[in-house]
Amino acid sequence: MEMLGATLGWYVTLVLCSCGVLGEDQHVLFLGNSFSFFNGGGPGVWHQYQQIAEACIPDFHVYYQQDSHAAWTLNMASKDPKAQIEVRDGVYDLLVIQDQSGLNELEEGLESVKNWFAPQARNHHARLGLYQTWSSPKYFANLTGGTEFLKSYYTQASELAKAQGADVVTARAGEAFLRVLRDKFDYDWQTPDFHKLYFLDFNHPSYIGHNLAAWTMVLSFNREKFSEKGCDASRVPNVAGQDMDWKFMFAQIACELAGVCPKTEYKPPSPPLTGILGELQGDWVRRKKMPKELCNTVETNDCTFLETWKVDGTWIKQVSQEGNYTDGGVTMMHKELVHHLHVAGDSVKLIPDMALVHQVKDGKVWFDNCLVLTRPEKARTAAIDECWCMGGGTWKDYQGSDCGSYAAMVEKGYEPYSVCNRGGTGGVLAMNACPGCGKCHIPWIATLMMDQQEGRLLSSVYV
Numbered sequence: 001m002e003m004l005g006a007t008l009g010w011y012v013t014l015v016l017c018s019c020g021v022l023g024e025d026q027h028v029l030f031l032g033n034s035f036s037f038f039n040g041g042g043p044g045v046w047h048q049y050q051q052i053a054e055a056c057i058p059d060f061h062v063y064y065q066q067d068s069h070a071a072w073t074l075n076m077a078s079k080d081p082k083a084q085i086e087v088r089d090g091v092y093d094l095l096v097i098q099d100q101s102g103l104n105e106l107e108e109g110l111e112s113v114k115n116w117f118a119p120q121a122r123n124h125h126a127r128l129g130l131y132q133t134w135s136s137p138k139y140f141a142n143l144t145g146g147t148e149f150l151k152s153y154y155t156q157a158s159e160l161a162k163a164q165g166a167d168v169v170t171a172r173a174g175e176a177f178l179r180v181l182r183d184k185f186d187y188d189w190q191t192p193d194f195h196k197l198y199f200l201d202f203n204h205p206s207y208i209g210h211n212l213a214a215w216t217m218v219l220s221f222n223r224e225k226f227s228e229k230g231c232d233a234s235r236v237p238n239v240a241g242q243d244m245d246w247k248f249m250f251a252q253i254a255c256e257l258a259g260v261c262p263k264t265e266y267k268p269p270s271p272p273l274t275g276i277l278g279e280l281q282g283d284w285v286r287r288k289k290m291p292k293e294l295c296n297t298v299e300t301n302d303c304t305f306l307e308t309w310k311v312d313g314t315w316i317k318q319v320s321q322e323g324n325y326t327d328g329g330v331t332m333m334h335k336e337l338v339h340h341l342h343v344a345g346d347s348v349k350l351i352p353d354m355a356l357v358h359q360v361k362d363g364k365v366w367f368d369n370c371l372v373l374t375r376p377e378k379a380r381t382a383a384i385d386e387c388w389c390m391g392g393g394t395w396k397d398y399q400g401s402d403c404g405s406y407a408a409m410v411e412k413g414y415e416p417y418s419v420c421n422r423g424g425t426g427g428v429l430a431m432n433a434c435p436g437c438g439k440c441h442i443p444w445i446a447t448l449m450m451d452q453q454e455g456r457l458l459s460s461v462y463v
Contacts, residue, residue, distance in 0.1 A: 023059035023060065023061060024057075024059065024060050024061065025061045025062075025063060026053070026060065026061070026062050026063070026093050026094060026222075027063050027064075027065075027091055027092045027093050027094070028046065028049070028062060028063070028064040028065070028092060028093070028094045028095075028096060029064070029065050029066075029067075029086060029087070029090050029092040029094070029095050029096065030044075030045075030046045030064060030065070030066040030067070030068065030096045030098075031066075031067050031068065031072075031074075031077045031083060031086075031087070031095075031096070031097050031098070032044075032045075032066070032068040032072065032096070032097070032098040032131065033068055033069060033070060033071055033072040033073075033098065033100055033101075034068075034070045034071065034204060035098060035101050035133050035204060035205060036066070036068045036098060036131070037066075037068045038070075038199065038204045038205075044066060044068065044210070045131075045205075045210045045213050045214050045217075046064045046066050046096075047064075048210055048211055048213075048214035048239070049062065049064070049214045049217050049218060050062040050064060051214075051236070051237070052211075052214050052215060052218045052231075052236050053218045053222060055231075055235045055236040055237070056218060056226075056231035056232075056235060056236065057222060057225050057226075057231075060222075060225075065086070065090070065092070067080075067082065067083050067086055071100055072100065073099055073100040073104060073105040073108070073109055074097060074098075074099045074100075074105070074108075074109040074112045074113065074117070075105040075108035075109050075111070075112050076105075077097070077112070078112035078115075078116040078117065087116070087117065087120045088120060090124075092124065092126055093126050093127065094126060094127050094129055094221055095117065095120070095121045095124070095126050095127070095128050095129065096129040096130075096131055096171075096217070096221070097113070097117055097128070097129070097130060097131065098130075098131035098133065099133070099153070099157075101133045101134075101136070101139075101203070102139060103149075103150070103153055106153060109153075109157070110153075110156055110157055110160060113157045113160050113161055114160040114161070114163075114164060117161070117166075118160065118161035118164035118165075118166040118168065119164055119166070121161075121166045121167070121168075122164060122165045122166045122167075126167075127167045127168070127169060127221060128161050128166045128167065128168040128169075129168075129169055129170075129171060129217065129220070129221045130154050130157055130158060130161075130168065130169070130170040130171065131171050131173065131213070131217065132150060132151065132154045132170055132171060132172050132173050132174045132175070133150060133173065133174055134147065134150070134173060134174035134176075134177035134178075134205075134209075134213075135147045135149075135150060135174060135177070135178070136198070136202060136203040137189050137202055138201065138202050138203045139203070141352060141353075141354070142352035143177075143178060143181060143187075143189055143352065144178065144187070144352065145352070147174050147175060147177070147178045150174045151172070151174065151175060154170050154172075154174075155170075158170050169220050169221055169223070170220065171213070171216040171217040171220040171221060171258075172216055172220070172257040172258075173212065173213040173216045173217070175257055176212050176213070176215070176216050176250075176253050176254060176257055177197060177209070177212065179253045179257070180194070180197065180212070180249070180253065181194055182266070183249070183253075183266070184249070186268070186269055186340075186342045187340050187342060187351045187352070188342045188344075188349060188351060188354075189354075190349075190354055196208050196209075196241065197209035197212065206241075207239055207240060207241065208239060208241055208242050208246070211239050211242060211247075211250065212250050212253075212254075215250045215251060215253075215254035216253075216254040216257060216258070218231070218254070219231065219251075219254040219255050219257075219258035219260055220254070220257070220258040223258045223259065223260050226255070226258075226260045227260075228260060228261055228262060229261065230251060230252070230254075230255030230260050230261045231251055231255070233247050233248045233250075233251035236251075252264070268314070269314070269343070270313070270314075271314065271343040273313070275346060276346070276347075276348045276357050276360060277314070277341060277343055277348055279360045279365075280311045280341065280348065280357070280360065280365060281311050281312070281313075282310070282311060282375075283308060283309070283310055283311075283375070283376050284308070284309040284310075284311065284365065284373035284374060284375060284376070285306040285307065285308055285309065285373065285374055285375075285376050285379050285382060286306070286307050286309065286372075286373055286374070286382065286385075286386065287304050287305075287306055287374075287379070287382040287383060287384050287385070287386065288304060288305055288306070288307055288320065288321075288384065288385065289303060289304050289384050289385070290303050290304060290305060290323075290332070291323035291330050291332075293323075293329070293330040294323070294330055294332065304384060305321060305332075306376075306379055306382070307319060307320035307321070308320075308376075309339075309373055311341070314340060314341040314342070314343065315338065315339070315340060315341070316338065316339040316340070316341065316350075317336065317337075317338060318336065318337040318338070318339060319334075319335075319336050320335045320336075320337070321333060321334060321335060322335050339351060339352070339353065340352075350367055350369075350371075353367070353369060353371070354369075355367035355368055355369035355371060356368045358390065362378075363375040363377065363378040363381070364378075364381075366388055368390055368426070368428060368432070369429075369432050370387040370388055370389060370390055370431075370432040370433075370439065370440040371386075371387060372386040372387060372388050374386070383441075387432075387439055387440040387441065388440060388441065388442070388443045389432070389433055389434065389435055389440035389441060389442055389443075390426070390428045390432050390433045390440070391403075391424075391425055391426070391428060391433040391434075394425065395424055395425045395426075395428060395430075395433035395434065396424050396425055397422050397423065397424035397430060398422075398423060398424055403430070403433060403434035403435065403436060404436070406419060406420055406430050406434045406436050406437055407434065407435070407436025407437075408436075410436050410437060410438065411436075416431065416437045416438045416439070417431065419437075420434065420437035420438075420439075
């Protein structure tokens with residue numbers, strides 16, 4: 001075995017093919033969990049890695065060994081006797097590791113990279129490949145935020161490995177999932193075609209989802225072998241359920257995330273500012289209650305403040321405050337959030353909240369998650385955390401139970417955010433339809449109580 005590419009620090013074996021052209025072998029050790037092997041019955045992600053790599057790179061031969069267990073964390077893998085032998089004594093050019101998707105042992109995982117995996121990869125003169133997982137609507141309602149969380153973790157792991165002298169590269173599969181969501185579906189993860197990337201549990205990858213992950217690994221872990229054009233995807237066979245458009249999209253996204261291809265400019269949809277979207281433009285407010293510890297410092301009896309929502313095209317900037325609790329007391333801390341408006345036909349959806357605009361009328365916008373915003377000139381009509389119940393009193397869950405049933409359960413002491421997290425009429429959750437769940441209230445009750453108090457806002461409007 002001859003040492004090639006000393007700056008890369010990984011071993012390759014030269015073999016002579018029948019045509020007289022030198023070929024290259026790559027020996028890969030994969031350590032992972034169900035996000036590596038569970039995809040509806042097909043072979044694991046390592047098999048798709050092998051197929052794509054050998055199709056993309058001429059005279060390239062991948063030989064892999066894998067050790068994967070459900071819910072395995074990097075910490076568990078680093079302490080497993082069998083895996084320790086594989087990592088310490090195995091023969092490999094590329095060591096690929098993947099942490100548990102929820103990062104249940106986050107700190108321990110980082111320590112295992114620093115103290116075990118990175119030193120072992122360095123000692124083997126092997127490349128350390130980090131397999132970044134993806135955000136799931138099952139655990140992260142905000143897929144952008146979830147992806148950033150995972151990205152931050154794998155960035156930390158990469159920096160720790162570099163500090164140990166390891167040649168480390170991250171396959172940014174989680175970011176690739178988000179790129180598909182952005183480029184094809186304008187961030188709306190409820191679009192059925194986006195679900196093709198997931199298994200039925202909307203968490204594990206489908207066979208196509210694994211294909212996207214494998215593309216990111218091939219381009220990232222072997223990036224020196226590609227020109228800025230990346231891989232000609234026509235050389236790679238389609239997998240089941242995959243059309244040519246998706247395959248070439250996967251190849252391009254993987255190439256850009258690997259830093260091989262120049263980044264293409266993202267051009268977000270620019271729907272005309274007409275209809276509901278046009279009515280939403282401009283400034284809105286929502287009344288919030290200050291922490292009770294600060295109410296004594298307020299000169300008026302109104303212990304509230306107005307957060308602002310500014311709509312500009314299809315983007316919303318929410319500026320608010322929240323209590324910052326320290327040993328020195330409580331202060332108000334500035335907070336900014338960004339929302340997106342996805343337009344599909346006549347409907348407008350607030351993302352990442354996944355709430356459709358239900359009505360825009362009389363200086364109020366009402367979403368189907370019960371959220372209500374108010375025009376600044378009508379701020380006096382805004383109730384605290386204003387949330388109008390959906391369903392008009394006719395809502396029922398999928399078993400036929402109405403809001404009265406949920407009110408009875410809450411009165412018996414059941415936790416509202418547990419029992420009321422059930423869907424029903426129009427796909428609306430009980431908590432967004434039933435006053436008894438404690439989140440929403442009937443609109444006319446709020447108006448009546450404000451009139452009786454000459455415009456003063458009461459938290460007691462919740463029924």
